[in-house]
Amino acid sequence: MSSIYTATTRNQSGNLTVLTVVFLIAIILPILFFGLSYLKIMASYQGQKSAIDVASLSVAQDLGTIVIEDANVGFISLSDFAPNGSATLATDGYPLTVRSINSLLATTRLELILADKLTDPILVNCANADYNRVMTAKTALVTALQAAVAPGGSAMDKDGNIIRPYDKALNAYNAVNIKKMVDGTTNIKANSLTIELGYVEDLVTNMPIPRPAVYAELSSADQEGGFYKSGRNIPYQGKAFVFAAGGNSAALVDFRRYKSTIAGLPYQIPTVVCCRAEQVYNETDAISGSRVRSVTATSCARPACLVDTKPKAGLFGISGGVPLNMTPYPGNFYQLLTHIDLYNCPADAVYTPINDDYPISSTALIAVPELSNRKHPPFGHLMRLAFFDWLRKAGPCINVSSMFTAMQAPADFTAVASTTAMSIDRNGVFTIVAVPFDPLRAIPASHKQLYAVTGGAFPSANGAFDVFLKDQVRNLGRVNGGKHGGEPLANIQANSATTSVSNRFDENVSGLGTAPNGPGGTTIRPSYTATDAIAVELKFRERTLPPLNYTP
Amino acid sequence: MHKLLSLKLRSQSGASSTSEFVPALFILVVLFILPMLNLMPIALGAGFTYLVSHQAASRAAGQSSYAEALLEAEKEVQAFNGSAWSKLLQMSPVGGYMTNGFDLYTDETLTSGAGTTTSYGPNTPMTVTPNQLANIYEYKVRCTYSISPFVNLSNLPFIGSVPGIGQPYIMSMVAHKAVEIPESLSGINNAIAFTGGVIPFQLDGMAGSNTPGLFTGPGPGLWNRPSIYQTAEDAGRTILDSDVLLVDARNKGWQSSNMAVATGNQIMIDYYASGMWSNGIDAASGLPRRTDADGEVGRTAFMGYPIGSMIGRLEPPTGGTPSYLKLGKQVWSIPVGNSTSNLKMALNEGSGPQLLPTNGPSIYDDNAGFMVVRILIAQ
Numbered sequence: 001m002s003s004i005y006t007a008t009t010r011n012q013s014g015n016l017t018v019l020t021v022v023f024l025i026a027i028i029l030p031i032l033f034f035g036l037s038y039l040k041i042m043a044s045y046q047g048q049k050s051a052i053d054v055a056s057l058s059v060a061q062d063l064g065t066i067v068i069e070d071a072n073v074g075f076i077s078l079s080d081f082a083p084n085g086s087a088t089l090a091t092d093g094y095p096l097t098v099r100s101i102n103s104l105l106a107t108t109r110l111e112l113i114l115a116d117k118l119t120d121p122i123l124v125n126c127a128n129a130d131y132n133r134v135m136t137a138k139t140a141l142v143t144a145l146q147a148a149v150a151p152g153g154s155a156m157d158k159d160g161n162i163i164r165p166y167d168k169a170l171n172a173y174n175a176v177n178i179k180k181m182v183d184g185t186t187n188i189k190a191n192s193l194t195i196e197l198g199y200v201e202d203l204v205t206n207m208p209i210p211r212p213a214v215y216a217e218l219s220s221a222d223q224e225g226g227f228y229k230s231g232r233n234i235p236y237q238g239k240a241f242v243f244a245a246g247g248n249s250a251a252l253v254d255f256r257r258y259k260s261t262i263a264g265l266p267y268q269i270p271t272v273v274c275c276r277a278e279q280v281y282n283e284t285d286a287i288s289g290s291r292v293r294s295v296t297a298t299s300c301a302r303p304a305c306l307v308d309t310k311p312k313a314g315l316f317g318i319s320g321g322v323p324l325n326m327t328p329y330p331g332n333f334y335q336l337l338t339h340i341d342l343y344n345c346p347a348d349a350v351y352t353p354i355n356d357d358y359p360i361s362s363t364a365l366i367a368v369p370e371l372s373n374r375k376h377p378p379f380g381h382l383m384r385l386a387f388f389d390w391l392r393k394a395g396p397c398i399n400v401s402s403m404f405t406a407m408q409a410p411a412d413f414t415a416v417a418s419t420t421a422m423s424i425d426r427n428g429v430f431t432i433v434a435v436p437f438d439p440l441r442a443i444p445a446s447h448k449q450l451y452a453v454t455g456g457a458f459p460s461a462n463g464a465f466d467v468f469l470k471d472q473v474r475n476l477g478r479v480n481g482g483k484h485g486g487e488p489l490a491n492i493q494a495n496s497a498t499t500s501v502s503n504r505f506d507e508n509v510s511g512l513g514t515a516p517n518g519p520g521g522t523t524i525r526p527s528y529t530a531t532d533a534i535a536v537e538l539k540f541r542e543r544t545l546p547p548l549n550y551t552p
Numbered sequence: 553m554h555k556l557l558s559l560k561l562r563s564q565s566g567a568s569s570t571s572e573f574v575p576a577l578f579i580l581v582v583l584f585i586l587p588m589l590n591l592m593p594i595a596l597g598a599g600f601t602y603l604v605s606h607q608a609a610s611r612a613a614g615q616s617s618y619a620e621a622l623l624e625a626e627k628e629v630q631a632f633n634g635s636a637w638s639k640l641l642q643m644s645p646v647g648g649y650m651t652n653g654f655d656l657y658t659d660e661t662l663t664s665g666a667g668t669t670t671s672y673g674p675n676t677p678m679t680v681t682p683n684q685l686a687n688i689y690e691y692k693v694r695c696t697y698s699i700s701p702f703v704n705l706s707n708l709p710f711i712g713s714v715p716g717i718g719q720p721y722i723m724s725m726v727a728h729k730a731v732e733i734p735e736s737l738s739g740i741n742n743a744i745a746f747t748g749g750v751i752p753f754q755l756d757g758m759a760g761s762n763t764p765g766l767f768t769g770p771g772p773g774l775w776n777r778p779s780i781y782q783t784a785e786d787a788g789r790t791i792l793d794s795d796v797l798l799v800d801a802r803n804k805g806w807q808s809s810n811m812a813v814a815t816g817n818q819i820m821i822d823y824y825a826s827g828m829w830s831n832g833i834d835a836a837s838g839l840p841r842r843t844d845a846d847g848e849v850g851r852t853a854f855m856g857y858p859i860g861s862m863i864g865r866l867e868p869p870t871g872g873t874p875s876y877l878k879l880g881k882q883v884w885s886i887p888v889g890n891s892t893s894n895l896k897m898a899l900n901e902g903s904g905p906q907l908l909p910t911n912g913p914s915i916y917d918d919n920a921g922f923m924v925v926r927i928l929i930a931q
Contacts, residue, residue: 344773
């Protein structure tokens with residue numbers, strides 16, 4: 001019996017061990033290997049994703065710094081920049097402001113709204129002309145941005161530094177260590193990095209809509225939180241406005257929502273960066289040996305678009321004292337701008353200083369395109385034109401209600417020793433201010449800007465008043481805007497130079513000062529910080545009867 | 553046999569521990585594992601409650617009116633309430649706006665002093681006019697959920713009544729978000745209007761003055777012919793020179809304009825009198841004899857032109873024939889000549905202005921006023 005039991009039973013020890021080993025080898029280990037491989041793939045992809053994210057952010061950051069020069073609107077970019085760029089120097093030695101395309105679009109849209117609501121065809125003409133200029137500038141900027149992000153492409157920033165977004169993105173991509181989790185080697189596939197500009201629909205910009213919102217003339221869906229949305233047409237009066245995507249800083253956006261174009265848009269203004277790169281992995285492992293796989297990763301980012309919300313429009317000032325016998329006597333800016341007698345004077349001359357500021361330079365008579373190309377338009381129309389130019393200079397962040405209030409607020413125009421002016425503070429609020437007027441340091445007429453005069457506009461007891469209009473912000477930029485690029489003038493110095501210039505309607509030439517030249521470099525333009533810089537001046541100058549050359 | 557029996561019997565060692573294992577396992581599961589399992593949904597629920605509060609506050613903050621803010625916050629909360637996470641965690645909204653488990657408040661905090669916060673609501677707009685200069689405004693969302701235990705232990709003694717283990721746990725979280733459109737606060741229950749702004753005035757102060765660059769009507773004003781340049785340009789003339797002069801009625805000589813006029817040029821003139829343009833005192837009334845540049849009707853003087861009219865002549869030649877620069881005659885074609893001459897002007901009275909005035913009394917002495925004269929030389 002003993003042997004029978006012995007024969008029918010097996011040794012119990014060790015059976016479970018074998019089973020465990022087999023189980024481990026057959027099931028657990030493959031799972032483990034698969035898990036490890038999967039982990040490596042995922043980790044390497046995350047490394048690659050991180051690299052492509054860095055690349056797209058790098059491009060997005062660069063895009064916001066690219067500056068180009070447009071002959072009509074000056075320096076433009078995706079961002080606003082204060083006038084402190086060493087490559088944006090005007091010939092007066094001070095830098096010029098860089099305006100963002102969104103700022104230009106928002107300003108033009110506001111211009112159209114105001115012009116339409118004021119039912120003023122002069123302002124409508126001005127706004128339409130600005131729209132055409134901005135569209136041209138927009139096209140140039142889009143072309144420049146797309147050229148910059150192409151392989152080997154480059155552009156310049158406001159300080160003249162050469163920016164190579166593609167090269168920088170490639171370097172940034174390669175700088176990220178993707179090899180950490182790779183057994184073998186890995187490299188980006190040659191020429192596989194592509195950078196494209198497109199859209200992510202409905203991204204909110206940081207460009208504020210007109211204030212108060214009731215003047216924004218858009219639907220609630222066109223904005224969010226008081227800011228325009230990008231990538232959609234927000235038209236006004238048949239004019240299309242598409243804002244560029246951008247925020248206060250470069251940021252990643254969902255690449256699954258990326259689109260190369262948005263169908264139905266009247267024009268494209270793509271700014272969302274989409275980077276793609278293919279990474280080749282040459283791997284080896286104990287089981288499968290060597291193998292090659294490639295993975296494409298995508299990342300999208302919106303560019304950094306800085307917004308300068310502080311209007312630096314300078315002053316819209318009235319100097320010299322409005323004649324006391326002007327009837328009815330204007331009690332505020334609105335009454336002055338619409339005064340029937342002032343309107344009913346033809347401009348005897350519309351000048352532009354041709355080589356330098358007047359009176360250093362001589363002047364040439366010009367026609368005004370927005371005023372039917374007339375050389376002698378009604379003076380009231382020129383005043384409205386200058387008022388428009390001043391608002392344009394202030395940009396999109398003005399408070400429209402505040403403007404109406406200030407225009408109807410009491411203003412003392414009788415003062416001869418001070419300039420009574422409308423000013424715009426950092427919140428876009430308009431106020432009436434008085435700044436000292438020095439008859440020996442009156443502002444000159446800026447080079448290539450508008451300088452108009454109507455003679456004998458108002459009688460006085462001993463003569464008549466000539467009225468001079470200096471619009472220093474008519475033509476913008478270094479090309480068309482002359483020496484000061486269409487910036488307000490500040491820090492006027494007495495003019496010690498003897499001038500030989502003489503016009504029929506000279507304005508006490510010796511009393512006109514000079515705007516000092518800057519040192520070059522990055523010294524900020526004085527008018528950006530000054531509180532008394534003048535953008536537009538309407539000056540009343542009395543001319544007395546010539547003496548009789550005999551004794552009665 | 554002995555061997556056979558020994559095969560059927562197992563060792564008795566450990567039997568006592570095995571018998572203790574079951575109650576020990578029961579105690580472990582009931583008192584520790586299951587309660588711990590029930591605590592997990594509470595931890596997750598806390599996170600989700602705060603998340604939905606934050607999301608709702610964020611959505612509300614960007615809206616243009618309180619009504620929209622409430623609506624959008626409700627949508628956000630409802631989306632969570634219907635989500636799989638809510639079902640998995642057995643989260644049920646407790647009270648709140650439309651029994652969705654949330655309440656929306658508007659917090660007004662003074663920016664100065666102690667920074668006192670006043671809370672308006674829930675779910676009703678502010679009852680005071682917002683003052684953005686003195687306060688900051690935030691939307692506050694409070695979400696409240698009842699989180700049921702993952703495993704219902706309500707029937708167990710002692711722990712059956714513990715919230716979260718045997719009973720639902722009431723979880724409440726608050727999130728704040730700054731109001732992005734402060735104007736929305738003043739539009740109580742009214743959405744911000746993004747259109748329809750009214751302009752309080754027009755810049756076109758005169759009817760018919762709104763064709764850019766052009767005078768389209770006579771219009772009131774000091775000048776009689778403000779469209780003088782426009783007339784010249786529309787007639788195809790080139791304006792060679794222009795000026796505005798003051799011509800003194802008392803001047804017994806010719807006042808030079810210093811404007812050169814050549815053969816083939818035309819002179820265009822507009823005037824207005826500075827208060828008065830008189831040619832002496834009327835003997836009968838004792839008042840100044842006031843006229844415009846056309847002079848007195850029916851009374852003539854030098855060259856047969858009306859007294860008080862504006863006359864002009866070109867020099868050289870010295871002593872050239874004067875012309876009547878009648879206001880009604882805007883375009884004055886100059887006499888044929890070959891030289892460039894200087895245009896001179898004067899009031900017409902007596903035997904006319906002297907070519908070379910000398911000191912001493914004259915008929916011009918009792919005149920008064922002056923004319924403001926716009927002169928265009930055109931071709």
